[in-house]
Amino acid sequence: MSQVAATASPDSAIDVGFSGLRIRRVAGHIGGEVLDFRLSPDLKADAVEVLHAALVRHKVLFFRRQGHLDDGAHQALGALFGEVVAHPTVPSPEGTKLFELNAEKGGGRADSWHTDVTFVPAFPKLCILRAVTIPAFGGDTVWANTALAYERLPDHLKQLAERLWALHSNDYDYGAERLEDADASTSRQRLSHHQQVFVSRLHEAEQPLVHVHPVSGEKALLLGHFIKRILGLSTTESARLFELFQSRVIRPENTVRWQWQQDDVAIWDNRATQHYAVNDYGSQPRLVRRVAVQGVPAVSVDGQHARDATPEAQRAA
Incomplete structure (x- = not known):
């Protein structure tokens, strides 16, 4: 007797649990495309509240065909969610607080x-990225769910992670692998931008390795390339533990990969994600601009807050 394989209904991928939104799930554990929705600084308060609730659930939301947004409207949209903050060291385009990633300039490839x-102790709670110029191929961005990564740890690793703190710094190990461009002049330009612009002023913060999301109450791993070392451990021990926990975050089943189209917008919950811009588009132009919305200091599972660890703050203490 022949059998016909069951197939899921297309409707099973649609989340209609948020009033006024139809969200197509993009991956199994993170990411939703909001269908037929026009982002605008004129959104009503209740629409913004629903969008934020959907963001907390899906971690990153994607919007196609948002070409009506310019720099001003983009920044004003971010202001609906809270205080828009400029990058601490990288200058914004004139008259804005936008952070620009331009592949034709030194700091334009966020490929880690x-x-x-x-x-900084109170890092952004959410970010809004707008596709201004997209290459013909390549240049996707991948996001990972740091709350799920924590949840899937064995209990003994959860207990270990919850006791650890790390020093995060903008003067992190930039990494030789990011400088292996085909064009040696591009490599030099990237390194120069990192040293002269990104690290023009030192910023450091002590963050818990596990923090509690201020809205959902979820516990999430707080890692990524800005970690300089895990406090209280040797360099070797710190590196090994970092790799152990970081590898859990970026498992493929824990991620979503977005293939950009012109005028796309992505909004992500920066409190529950990491992301990586895939550097596979060669010398093609790629220009995206980001709005960051002020967050609050991370809070550990035992209620301690992230701390400013810059030399000035240490001396003042």
Whole structure:
């Protein structure tokens, strides 16, 4: 007797649990595309509240065909979610607080896993990225669910992670592998931008390795490339533990990969994700701009808050 394989209904991929939104799940554990929705700084308060609730659930939301947004509207959209903050060291385009990633300039390829700006105690709670110029191929971005990564740890590793703190710094190990561009001049430009712009002022913060999401109450791993070392451990021990926990975050089944189209927008919960921009588009132009919304200091499972660890703060203490 022949059997016909069951197939899931297309409707099973649609989350209609948020009023006014139809969200197509993009991957199994993170990411939703909001269908037929026009982002605008004129959104009503209840629409913003629903979007934020959907963001907390799906971790990253994607929106196609948002070409009506310019820099001003993009920044004003971010202000609906809270205070828009500029990058601590990288200058914004004139008249804005936007952070620009331009592949034709030194700091335009964010090709390592990170949570944005964790080298300050109150790092952004969410970020809004807008595709201004997208290459013909390549240049995807991948996000990982750091709350699920924590949840799937064995209990003994959860207990270990919850006791650990790490020093995050913008003066992190930039990594030789990021400088292996085909064009040697591009490599030099990237390194120069990192040294002269990104680290123009030192920022450091002590963050718990596990923090509690201020809205959902979920516990999430707080890692990424801004970690300089795990406190109280040798360099070797720190590196080994970092790799142990970081490898859990970036398991493929814990991620979603977005293939950008012109005028796409992505909004992610920076408190529960890491992301990585895939550097596979060669010399093609790629320009995206990001709005960051102010967060609060991370809180450990035992109620301690992230601490400013810059030399100035240490001396003041």
